[in-house]
Amino acid sequence: MARTTAKRRSSRFNFVSNTISELKKVVWLSKREVAYLTGLVLVVTIILGVFLGAIDYGFTNLVDKLFIGN
Numbered sequence: 325m326a327r328t329t330a331k332r333r334s335s336r337f338n339f340v341s342n343t344i345s346e347l348k349k350v351v352w353l354s355k356r357e358v359a360y361l362t363g364l365v366l367v368v369t370i371i372l373g374v375f376l377g378a379i380d381y382g383f384t385n386l387v388d389k390l391f392i393g394n
Contacts, residue, residue, distance in 0.1 A: 353361070
């Protein structure tokens with residue numbers, strides 16, 4: 325039982341140390357790149373939201389006119 329507990333602890337420690345080791349190899353983005361990409365994601369999201377909202381509005385009106393007759 326004690327061996328299993330010790331083995332788990334060492335495997336957890338190895339996992340954490342390996343994770344830290346791998347994170348040191350990552351090439352992180354600069355603040356400018358992060359800001360640019362965040363802005364780009366927001367712009368694309370807003371444009372697609374407006375586009376899909378317009379399509380939804382159009383189909384809603386079409387269905388209302390075809391089936392309800394308003």
